[in-house]
Amino acid sequence: MGKTRLEAFSDGVIAILITIMVLELRVPHGDTLDALIPLWPIFLSYVLSFIYLGIYWNNHHHMLHTCTHVSGGVLWANLHLLFWLSLIPFATGFMGENHFASLPAALYGAVLLMAAIAYFVLQQMIIRVQGRDSPLRTAIGGDWKGKLSPVVYLVAIGVSFVLPALSLGLYALVALIWLIPDRRIERRMAT
Amino acid sequence: MGKTRLEAFSDGVIAILITIMVLELRVPHGDTLDALIPLWPIFLSYVLSFIYLGIYWNNHHHMLHTCTHVSGGVLWANLHLLFWLSLIPFATGFMGENHFASLPAALYGAVLLMAAIAYFVLQQMIIRVQGRDSPLRTAIGGDWKGKLSPVVYLVAIGVSFVLPALSLGLYALVALIWLIPDRRIERRMAT
Amino acid sequence: MGKTRLEAFSDGVIAILITIMVLELRVPHGDTLDALIPLWPIFLSYVLSFIYLGIYWNNHHHMLHTCTHVSGGVLWANLHLLFWLSLIPFATGFMGENHFASLPAALYGAVLLMAAIAYFVLQQMIIRVQGRDSPLRTAIGGDWKGKLSPVVYLVAIGVSFVLPALSLGLYALVALIWLIPDRRIERRMAT
Amino acid sequence: MGKTRLEAFSDGVIAILITIMVLELRVPHGDTLDALIPLWPIFLSYVLSFIYLGIYWNNHHHMLHTCTHVSGGVLWANLHLLFWLSLIPFATGFMGENHFASLPAALYGAVLLMAAIAYFVLQQMIIRVQGRDSPLRTAIGGDWKGKLSPVVYLVAIGVSFVLPALSLGLYALVALIWLIPDRRIERRMAT
Numbered sequence: 001m002g003k004t005r006l007e008a009f010s011d012g013v014i015a016i017l018i019t020i021m022v023l024e025l026r027v028p029h030g031d032t033l034d035a036l037i038p039l040w041p042i043f044l045s046y047v048l049s050f051i052y053l054g055i056y057w058n059n060h061h062h063m064l065h066t067c068t069h070v071s072g073g074v075l076w077a078n079l080h081l082l083f084w085l086s087l088i089p090f091a092t093g094f095m096g097e098n099h100f101a102s103l104p105a106a107l108y109g110a111v112l113l114m115a116a117i118a119y120f121v122l123q124q125m126i127i128r129v130q131g132r133d134s135p136l137r138t139a140i141g142g143d144w145k146g147k148l149s150p151v152v153y154l155v156a157i158g159v160s161f162v163l164p165a166l167s168l169g170l171y172a173l174v175a176l177i178w179l180i181p182d183r184r185i186e187r188r189m190a191t
Numbered sequence: 192m193g194k195t196r197l198e199a200f201s202d203g204v205i206a207i208l209i210t211i212m213v214l215e216l217r218v219p220h221g222d223t224l225d226a227l228i229p230l231w232p233i234f235l236s237y238v239l240s241f242i243y244l245g246i247y248w249n250n251h252h253h254m255l256h257t258c259t260h261v262s263g264g265v266l267w268a269n270l271h272l273l274f275w276l277s278l279i280p281f282a283t284g285f286m287g288e289n290h291f292a293s294l295p296a297a298l299y300g301a302v303l304l305m306a307a308i309a310y311f312v313l314q315q316m317i318i319r320v321q322g323r324d325s326p327l328r329t330a331i332g333g334d335w336k337g338k339l340s341p342v343v344y345l346v347a348i349g350v351s352f353v354l355p356a357l358s359l360g361l362y363a364l365v366a367l368i369w370l371i372p373d374r375r376i377e378r379r380m381a382t
Numbered sequence: 383m384g385k386t387r388l389e390a391f392s393d394g395v396i397a398i399l400i401t402i403m404v405l406e407l408r409v410p411h412g413d414t415l416d417a418l419i420p421l422w423p424i425f426l427s428y429v430l431s432f433i434y435l436g437i438y439w440n441n442h443h444h445m446l447h448t449c450t451h452v453s454g455g456v457l458w459a460n461l462h463l464l465f466w467l468s469l470i471p472f473a474t475g476f477m478g479e480n481h482f483a484s485l486p487a488a489l490y491g492a493v494l495l496m497a498a499i500a501y502f503v504l505q506q507m508i509i510r511v512q513g514r515d516s517p518l519r520t521a522i523g524g525d526w527k528g529k530l531s532p533v534v535y536l537v538a539i540g541v542s543f544v545l546p547a548l549s550l551g552l553y554a555l556v557a558l559i560w561l562i563p564d565r566r567i568e569r570r571m572a573t
Numbered sequence: 574m575g576k577t578r579l580e581a582f583s584d585g586v587i588a589i590l591i592t593i594m595v596l597e598l599r600v601p602h603g604d605t606l607d608a609l610i611p612l613w614p615i616f617l618s619y620v621l622s623f624i625y626l627g628i629y630w631n632n633h634h635h636m637l638h639t640c641t642h643v644s645g646g647v648l649w650a651n652l653h654l655l656f657w658l659s660l661i662p663f664a665t666g667f668m669g670e671n672h673f674a675s676l677p678a679a680l681y682g683a684v685l686l687m688a689a690i691a692y693f694v695l696q697q698m699i700i701r702v703q704g705r706d707s708p709l710r711t712a713i714g715g716d717w718k719g720k721l722s723p724v725v726y727l728v729a730i731g732v733s734f735v736l737p738a739l740s741l742g743l744y745a746l747v748a749l750i751w752l753i754p755d756r757r758i759e760r761r762m763a764t
Contacts, residue, residue, distance in 0.1 A: 005198055005252050007578055012206030012394075015585030018659070019593065020210065024218070025663045027597070031671035036680075050659070054652040061578050061648070075252070076370075079245040086209070086241070090216045098222035107227075179649075196389055196443050203397030203585075211401065215409070266443070267561075270436040277404050277432070284409040285418075292413035387580055387634050394588030402592065406600070457634070458752075461627040468591070468623070472598045480604035489609075 003070050006078060010060055013082045017089060018053045021046055024093040042096035045108075048172060049092040052112070055178045056085060056119070063123060066136040071129045077122040084115040105160035105167045112171065113153040120146060149174050194261050197269060201251055204273045208280060209244045212237055215284040233287035236299075239363060240283040243303070246369045247276060247310070254314060257327040262320045268313040275306040296351035296358045303362065304344040311337060340365050385452045388460060392442055395464045399471060400435045403428055406475040424478035427490075430554060431474040434494065437560045438467060438501070445505060448518040453511045459504040466497040487542035487549045494553065495535040502528060531556050576643050579651060583633055586655045590662060591626045594619055597666040615669035621745060622665040625685070628751045629658060629692070636696060639709040644702045650695040657688040678733035678740045685744065686726040693719060722747050 025042055028035040060081075067074075091111040095104040123146070127134045140146070152174050160167035216233055219226040251272075282302040286295040314337070318325045331337070343365050351358035407424055410417040442463075449456075473493040477486040505528070509516045522528070534556050542549035598615055601608040633654075640647075664684040668677040696719070700707045713719070725747050733740035 002256075005202060008199060008581060009202045009206055009248060011578060011582045012203055012585055013210055015582055016207055016210040016589055018655075019586055019589040020214065022659050022663060023214075023593065023596075025660075027663065027666040027670050029670075031667075031674035031676050033676065036676070047656075050652075050656055054649070057582060058645075058648055058652075065575075072249075075249055076245070079241075079249075082209075083238075083241055086213050087216075090213060090218065093218040094222075097218050097220075101222035103222050103224065103227070193447075196393060199390060200393045200397055200439060203394055204401055207398055207401040211405065214405075263440075266440055267436070270432075270440075273400075274429075274432055277401055278407075281404060281407045281409065285413075288409050288411075289413035294413050294415065294418070298418075384638075387584060390581060391584045391588055391630060394585055395592055398589055398592040402596065405596075454631075457631055458627070461623075461631075464591075465620075465623055468595050469598075472595060472600065475600040476604075479600050479602075483604035485604050485606065485609070 003064055003067050006070055006075060007064055010064075010078060010082065011057070014053055014057045014060070014085065017085055018050060018057075021049055021089045021092055024089065024096065041099045042093070045092045045096035045100075048168075048175065049088050051175050051179070053085065053088060055175065056081075056115070059119070059178070063126065063136060066134075066139055067126055067130070069129070071125070074122070074125045074129060077118070077125040081115065081118040081122050084111060084118050087111045088115070100164050100168055102161045102164050105164040106157045109153050109157040109160060109167060109171065112174075113150055113157070116146070116150045116153065120150075145177055148177070194255055194258050197261055197266060198255055201255075201269060201273065202248070205244055205248045205251070205276065208276055209241060209248075212240055212280045212283055215280065215287065232290045233284070236283045236287035236291075239359075239366065240279050242366050242370070244276065244279060246366065247272075247306070250310070250369070254317065254327060257325075257330055258317055258321070260320070262316070265313070265316045265320060268309070268316040272306065272309040272313050275302060275309050278302045279306070291355050291359055293352045293355050296355040297348045300344050300348040300351060300358060300362065303365075304341055304348070307337070307341045307344065311341075336368055339368070385446055385449050388452055388457060389446055392446075392460060392464065393439070396435055396439045396442070396467065399467055400432060400439075403431055403471045403474055406471065406478065423481045424475070427474045427478035427482075430550075430557065431470050433557050433561070435467065435470060437557065438463075438497070441501070441560070445508065445518060448516075448521055449508055449512070451511070453507070456504070456507045456511060459500070459507040463497065463500040463504050466493060466500050469493045470497070482546050482550055484543045484546050487546040488539045491535045491539040491542060491549060491553065494556075495532055495539070498528070498532045498535065502532075527559055530559070576637055576640050579643055579648060580637055583637075583651060583655060584630070587626055587630045587633070587658065590658055591623060591630075594622055594662045594665055597662065597669065614672045615666070618665045618669035618673075621741075621748065622661050624748050624752070626658065626661060628748065629654075629688070632692070632751070636699065636709060639707075639712055640699055640703070642702070644698070647695070647698045647702060650691070650698040654688065654691040654695050657684060657691050660684045661688070673737050673741055675734045675737050678737040679730045682726050682730040682733060682740060682744065685747075686723055686730070689719070689723045689726065693723075718750055721750070 025039060025046060028039065088111055091104070091108040095101075095108045098104045123136065123140070123143075127137045130136060152170050156167035156170035159170065216230060216237060219230065279302055282295070282299040286292075286299045289295045314327065314331065314334075318328045321327060343361055347358035347361035350361065407421060407428060410421065470493055473486070473490040477483075477490045480486045505518065505522065505525075509519045512518055534552050538549035538552035541552065598612060598619060601612065661684055664677070664681040668674075668681045671677045696709065696713065696716075700710045703709060725743055729740040729743035732743065
């Protein structure tokens with residue numbers, strides 16, 4: 001089975017998610033700075049989630065690049081990932097509206113955690129379809145980023161009930177780790 | 192006529208439908224569990240409809256896979272299917288907002304029923320275009336899932352006026368039946 | 383210049399327009415038939431506009447099928463068409479919310495008229511790019527549908543201030559005329 | 574790395590942005606001209622932003638046309654551009670709702686300025702990936718439009734605090750400059 005429609009559908013869903021989040025940035029009543037300033041936590045949450053969805057799209061792009069065909073299991077593992085990503089706009093709005101309070105910050109982390117697990121499952125599915133000598137397995141190597149992220153999310157969820165600002169910092173930290181270009185797959189595909 | 196744009200357009204519409212449903216999950220006022228818990232019926236409806244739209248996308252993907260070209264009739268049968276799918280977010284919201292009351296549960300079933308009929312019509316159209324030795328006809332075989340689903344929807348619509356929770360269970364059951372991978376088309380295409 | 387991205391972008395915009403219209407169908411408060419019934423004018427407007435956008439997508443599909451390459455002018459003529467199509471959800475909501483009152487019915491017709499003109503301009507642009515022996519020119523022939531539609535829209539706009547129900551009937555009539563399959567382009571491409 | 578998905582994702586995001594702006598055009602209560610007329614500043618802002626997003630899509634299309642492959646840096650520079658474009662619907666709504674008051678007009682200019690800078694960065698990234706003899710570098714030549722636009726935006730932001738109507742005129746002027754077809758890349762690709 002070809003991967004073209006899987007890519008197209010995932011691109012579509014992620015493109016929509018990344019843009020409907022901006023609808024949470026509601027146009028304020030009034031044309032002064034005083035009307036605009038209270039939007040900062042919603043804007044900050046938007047930036048963070050935009051980066052996260054960008055990272056997922058980027059990594060998804062790289063991961064599928066190593067595939068030539070997909071199985072029914074991969075299609076469903078992919079939909080499972082998209083399901084958790086689809087909750088990011090809600091979690092983002094919940095966190096932004098409540099100025100990074102404890103429960104919203106924890107829920108945001110929980111959605112990120114589930115998305116990370118779903119991504120891992122999808123990765124394993126693809127490796128299984130590719131069989132031995134899987135180019136994806138070779139490309140990801142030890143996958144320390146994929147292993148570290150869920151641990152940090154778990155810590156951040158715990159921390160959010162004590163110091164939600166710190167948990168937000170941890171989410172930003174994980175995003176930063178992923179932003180550092182991961183040349184493994186690019187290098188692998190070049191050889 | 193090529194099938195590329197038909198696939199792209201259908202992917203686009205289904206991707207948008209699957210994501211705008213999440214807009215029904217409105218960010219609650221308040222940052223406590225008490226603010227979040229009343230959302231559970233909307234969330235549950237969302238999960239069910241996400242799975243249904245995922246199944247439709249998946250089956251659509253497989254069905255079009257057997258095609259090399261499409262006719263004007265297929266384009267319209269496809270738009271007809273997309274029309275009924277486009278009502279799923281409304282029916283989902285109506286059911287979730289009203290905690291699975293009778294009429295919303297029946298309406299949800301009616302939309303699923305019409306979508307199933309539209310899918311069947313599209314399938315027949317494609318088989319007719321493919322002519323004798325249609326790979327799709329061979330692939331679907333007796334099509335017991337396609338025949339059973341509308342019957343269960345009809346039963347569930349009737350049941351919803353007596354015991355709406357049971358009709359919801361029936362909708363979930365049909366989803367489960369479809370989730371079990373259908374290897375017929377994959378097998379057929381492999382040979 | 384290739385036409386792939388032009389098709390993809392147009393498919394994306396039309397797919398979004400056809401689905402965001404459903405957001406006007408707001409989930410009613412209450413779970414009874416009494417809550418649902420007042421939605422019928424919005425639903426009816428939705429069906430009509432869904433069919434119109436389906437027709438535009440379908441014809442756009444056929445028209446681009448005759449092209450191998452596009453010019454900068456075609457890109458802009460296409461965006462111009464998409465602009466008027468993008469006003470269909472607004473005009474649909476305005477007409478549905480106001481139970482087919484005079485001004486909303488006239489505005490709906492005006493948007494359809496502008497879209498028809500924009501479609502005609504795009505068609506001419508493509509014919510010019512194709513030069514003499516343009517397959518599109520041969521395919522559309524006398525283009526009686528394209529010439530009749532704006533006239534009917536103009537009549538319907540006038541009629542809407544006297545008998546808005548009749549203007550709605552005229553819009554439905556034009557849709558019906560277009561729904562009758564237009565085999566000209568298909569036949570031309572087959573030969 | 575191929576550019577297909579980069580194009581598809583960008584097309585998706587821009588298609589969504591260009592259409593969700595229309596959601597700001599809220600269906601008015603009432604069916605008279607008096608109900609419709611107050612929407613004119615929102616409509617005017619919509620037209621301006623539609624043209625801007627159309628220009629960005631058009632130029633993006635041309636720019637990517639000169640590429641055969643992209644790097645990880647290009648992916649991120651592209652996401653950075655999409656981020657600023659994603660703020661256009663918000664800035665448009667803010668300006669339209671407040672009848673082109675000073676702060677909203679300045680914010681609109683700031684978003685256009687950031688998008689222009691992001692576009693410039695993306696252009697430089699692609700030129701760097703293409704190496705010496707970059708077809709994009711040759712194609713854009715002196716890039717006077719790309720250099721003039723940010724200067725005009727800066728002037729317009731300053732002007733908006735004195736005479737916001739003039740700043741709006743300046744935004745329209747820049748759009749007009751870009752609308753004049755830029756045959757450089759087309760010509761370059763033809764040779």
